[in-house]
Amino acid sequence: MIRFDSVTKRYPDGTVAVNDLSFEAASHQITVLVGPSGCGKTTSLRMINRLIDPSEGRIWIDDKDISKESPAKLRRGIGYVIQQAGLFPHRTVVDNVATVPFLLKQDRKQARAHAMELLDRVGLPPQFAKRYPAQLSGGQQQRVGVARALAADPKIMLMDEPFSAVDPVVRAQLQDEFLRLQAELGKTIVFVTHDIDEAIKLGDHVAVLRVGGKLAQFATPAELLSRPADSFVAGFVGRDRGYRALGFTVADELPLHEESAITLGSDLADAPRLARDGWVLVVDAEHNPQGWLALTGVPDSALQGEVTPDLLNLGGTLAAQGGTLREALDAALSSPSGRGVIVDDDGRLVGTVSPSEVLARIEAHAEEARHAPAEIGTS
Amino acid sequence: MSPWTYFRDHQSDVLHWLWTNAWLAGVPLVIGLVIALPLGYLASRYRWVYPPTVTLAGLLYTIPSLALFIVLPGLLGTQILDAINVAVALTVYTVALLVRVVADALNAVPSDANSAATAMGFTRRQRLFGVELPLAVPVVAAGLRVAAVSNVSLVSVASVIGVPQLGSLFTEGFQTTNYAPIVLGLILVVALALVFDGVILFGARLLTPWQRAVRAR
Numbered sequence: 001m002i003r004f005d006s007v008t009k010r011y012p013d014g015t016v017a018v019n020d021l022s023f024e025a026a027s028h029q030i031t032v033l034v035g036p037s038g039c040g041k042t043t044s045l046r047m048i049n050r051l052i053d054p055s056e057g058r059i060w061i062d063d064k065d066i067s068k069e070s071p072a073k074l075r076r077g078i079g080y081v082i083q084q085a086g087l088f089p090h091r092t093v094v095d096n097v098a099t100v101p102f103l104l105k106q107d108r109k110q111a112r113a114h115a116m117e118l119l120d121r122v123g124l125p126p127q128f129a130k131r132y133p134a135q136l137s138g139g140q141q142q143r144v145g146v147a148r149a150l151a152a153d154p155k156i157m158l159m160d161e162p163f164s165a166v167d168p169v170v171r172a173q174l175q176d177e178f179l180r181l182q183a184e185l186g187k188t189i190v191f192v193t194h195d196i197d198e199a200i201k202l203g204d205h206v207a208v209l210r211v212g213g214k215l216a217q218f219a220t221p222a223e224l225l226s227r228p229a230d231s232f233v234a235g236f237v238g239r240d241r242g243y244r245a246l247g248f249t250v251a252d253e254l255p256l257h258e259e260s261a262i263t264l265g266s267d268l269a270d271a272p273r274l275a276r277d278g279w280v281l282v283v284d285a286e287h288n289p290q291g292w293l294a295l296t297g298v299p300d301s302a303l304q305g306e307v308t309p310d311l312l313n314l315g316g317t318l319a320a321q322g323g324t325l326r327e328a329l330d331a332a333l334s335s336p337s338g339r340g341v342i343v344d345d346d347g348r349l350v351g352t353v354s355p356s357e358v359l360a361r362i363e364a365h366a367e368e369a370r371h372a373p374a375e376i377g378t379s
Numbered sequence: 380m381s382p383w384t385y386f387r388d389h390q391s392d393v394l395h396w397l398w399t400n401a402w403l404a405g406v407p408l409v410i411g412l413v414i415a416l417p418l419g420y421l422a423s424r425y426r427w428v429y430p431p432t433v434t435l436a437g438l439l440y441t442i443p444s445l446a447l448f449i450v451l452p453g454l455l456g457t458q459i460l461d462a463i464n465v466a467v468a469l470t471v472y473t474v475a476l477l478v479r480v481v482a483d484a485l486n487a488v489p490s491d492a493n494s495a496a497t498a499m500g501f502t503r504r505q506r507l508f509g510v511e512l513p514l515a516v517p518v519v520a521a522g523l524r525v526a527a528v529s530n531v532s533l534v535s536v537a538s539v540i541g542v543p544q545l546g547s548l549f550t551e552g553f554q555t556t557n558y559a560p561i562v563l564g565l566i567l568v569v570a571l572a573l574v575f576d577g578v579i580l581f582g583a584r585l586l587t588p589w590q591r592a593v594r595a596r
Contacts, residue, residue: 049498051494051497051498071500072500072501072502073500074500075497075498075499075500076499076500077500080495080498080499082491082494082495082498084491085491086491086492086494086495086498087492087495088492088495088496088510088514089489089492089514089589090510090513090514090587090589091589092589099499100499100500103499103500103501103505131592132589132592134589134592135592148499158498
């Protein structure tokens with residue numbers, strides 16, 4: 001647990017970077033600090049490992065006042081990941097990862113062996129170990145950065161815009177892997193970003209800061225979307241928050257319809273028999289949905305040969321059974337047949353659902369939320 | 380007379396001069412580097428130290444070598460013909476050349492690497508030896524190569540004040556209007572400079588495997 005207790009950072013020229021900030025980052029959870037440039041989010045982060053000392057107030061880690069600890073010792077117990085990874089160009093990847101164990105004078109051989117395990121954990125093959133950082137792509141460097149932060153098995157990890165310097169595809173990949181890793185490791189993480197979407201995707205709790213270093217709202221992502229504290233937060237959270245909020249509601253009890261599907265490679269002539277409303281779903285041998293086949297206006301004489309992948313419409317997204325309402329609605333809306341495809345954990349077809357059925361679930365859910373007790377006067 | 384014949388006739392003298400030239404250039408190089416490293420570090424760490432240090436170093440370098448050779452005995456209390464004067468003078472030049480190089484090399488260490496080191500709990504000293512100095516090696520080595528060849532050629536001037544080394548071949552050539560020792564002297568000075576350059580280059584390569592890996596990409 002990390003607790004900010006009325007922390008203020010004022011620079012000699014009078015600028016206030018952080019203004020009377022109090023919040024608690026819960027153990028084993030991800031707390032995201034988000035806000036525009038100049039909101040003091042990075043300053044706040046850097047106060048946790050004493051790269052910057054507060055002018056007023058205190059920061060506690062598990063009921064220990066960090067101002068009483070030696071900075072170097074404190075920092076060795078806190079993993080730190082920065083934007084450009086900040087790897088040491090003169091050390092190999094494996095030695096970069098083993099940096100803190102080396103500092104702690106641990107057995108070098110053992111430290112390297114452990115570093116190899118960590119590389120595997122962050123998804124880097126062992127042949128990368130002997131390379132130098134400059135020989136890696138940005139995304140790979142960032143993985144090494146995460147592995148390095150994990151090397152001494154710190155309870156706390158601080159991450160300063162770690163994924164913002166890579167392209168959007170790699171970023172989404174790194175975020176997903178980061179969440180998977182966190183599910184295994186359960187570190188106490190404070191994560192800084194200027195990207196509200198990233199904050200909402202990754203955070204268990206999100207602290208929205210405004211320019212001048214004042215806390216605007218501290219809440220779960222779902223709460224942030226459904227009940228922004230003021231117009232600043234509302235504006236910062238952005239448009240279509242109603243839709244994005246659906247991403248936090250599990251779509252249980254969706255009425256699924258059985259969908260007859262045709263297998264790739266089977267006879268095209270069978271398609272009309274299985275189709276509904278002129279569309280038939282195509283699956284592979286493992287029953288994983290591959291796409292939709294349009295039959296409207298196609299004469300029977302044209303239906304010769306096999307069902308091949310190039311005939312398919314790939315427009316529809318898939319929603320996982322037990323996934324969120326947002327996924328289910330998106331699957332239903334994007335499906336060319338109007339039937340959203342739901343799959344199980346192994347990606348196998350379970351059934352389909354219509355947009356109106358998903359909307360009915362959304363309404364039912366909203367109905368419950370409307371009747372939740374109001375918070376007037378409780379702030 | 381060919382330079383080769385001259386060499387055969389004066390073999391022991393020439394080899395002795397070559398050796399003197401080598402240590403008169405080499406020892407100041409090493410001592411100069413050892414002195415320039417902490418001075419350069421101070422100039423990089425404290426911003427106010429940098430301008431006066433670099434200006435002073437530049438001024439030192441502009442003192443004509445002959446003048447320094449003649450003034451030093453008075454300052455050091457050494458004999459005017461003592462080779463130590465030459466060594467001290469060249470150490471001064473080496474320091475003058477390298478202080479700025481070291482300071483700039485340390486300033487050029489990527490700030491990402493430095494702040495990451497601090498954030499991971501490096502002490503100042505661990506950061507200097509573990510991150511800053513290793514990353515400064517390529518730039519310092521480049522400066523050292525310039526200082527090395529400059530030292531090798533500056534040593535020749537010392538023959539004017541009577542310290543025998545390869546420069547003696549030139550004075551002898553001028554006095555006897557015989558080109559053979561002059562050509563031989565040029566060949567040996569260049570060869571010696573190339574050896575120094577090669578040794579530094581090799582040492583730097585050993586210390587910076589990471590640079591080659593990046594270039595090979």
